[in-house]
Amino acid sequence: MTKFVLGFHPFHVVSVSPWPFLGSVSVMSLSSSVVVYLIGGCLELLAGSALSLLLVSFLWWRDVIRESTGMGHHSKVVVSGLQLGMILFILSEVMFFFSLFFGWFFISLSPDVSLGCVTPPLGVQPLSFTSVPLLNTVILLSSGVSVTWSHHAILEEKSGTLPLALTCLLGATFMMFQCIEYYGIPFSISDSAYGSLFFVATGFHGFHVLVGTSFLGINLYRSSASHFSSSHHLGFEASAWYWHFVDVVWLFLFTSIYWWGS
Structure with a gap:
């Protein structure tokens, strides 16, 4: 005691x-x-x-x-509490995306008459998963590798600034390609429940990429200012957890919406 x-x-x-x-x-x-x-x-x-x-x-x-x-x-007890808070926050985000995936699979496995009893609905041309979505998958998976590289560098008392900067660049590149994808997409958010769920799910994920990139950008500045050590780097650790969550959600999005949904 x-x-x-x-x-x-x-x-x-x-x-x-x-x-x-x-x-x-x-x-x-x-x-x-x-x-x-x-x-x-x-x-x-x-x-x-x-x-x-x-x-x-x-x-x-x-x-x-x-x-x-x-x-x-931020003592060990405080850090432990903050880690638990971040884990609970990510779990709440998991529940949010679960609701979107539930809606997607519901209209896909049991399409309504208003959708023509088929998904994608008649007249809606889905995107090819081998174009921008596949490229963005490679980009996000690469960013997961670079942020892990940066984490290991910090644990070894080395500079993790370069791989962290690379992660931020990859995150910005992902958002740029998603904007290009939205610009040339052949349907809109008003095209039945299919279009609504597509844009809400991918759009909210894009927003999470924006937040995660900002989070990592702040830690990039802190890393260059030598704020982190092998035993005290909670800010970076929380951003890395969040980024890996964003990666995993994208894999589910790519598999269910872009690949299976097309």
């Missing part, structure tokens, strides 16, 4: 911070702005909400980085 001497304990009691409240307000403002924009609202409100959320996120992460490095508040 752990003994606490003179009131000291291994937990981090965070100081008063405005970022949780401001972050919640920014998220609510952004979601409301998206709805208003879709029904004919102004783009300026949407841009302002997005910028406010980015600013709050930057300032909040800055404080967390300071707490973990210069202030030394």
Whole structure:
């Protein structure tokens, strides 16, 4: 049983911070702005909400980085709790994508009359899985290798900056090719449940790639600033877990939507 001497304990009691409240307000403002924009609202409100959320996120992460490095508040107990929190967050993301895959297999195995009792529906030309989707699969799998390479470099007290920069470049390349794919796609999100599920599933995955690339980009800066050691690199470890999750989800997307669905 752990003994606490003179009131000291291994937990981090965070100081008063405005970022949780401001972050919640920014998220609510952004979601409301998206709805208003879709029904004919102004783009300026949407841009302002997005910028406010980015600013709050930057300032909040800055404080967390300071707490973990210069202030030394992230003890082993705190790191263990943060690791558990990241695992639970990824599990919640798994449940989110599970609902999308459930909808996809439901309309594929039991297509409705409105779809012509066939999937893809009549008149909808599916994408070939041997074109951009296959290329993006190779890109994401390569990024998984490079981020693992960077992790092993950190564990060996070496610089993981180069493979981490390569991972960020591969993530940006993936998003570029997905934009090219969307530009030339022969159907739209309004083409029955097939089009809706296709764009929601692949679009949300693309959003996760954007978030993961940003996450890795922040750790790229921290790696170049020598914030990580072999025994203390939780920020990088969490981003690597998230990136591997993004890789696995894409493999399911490629197999079920692009390959089997075509």
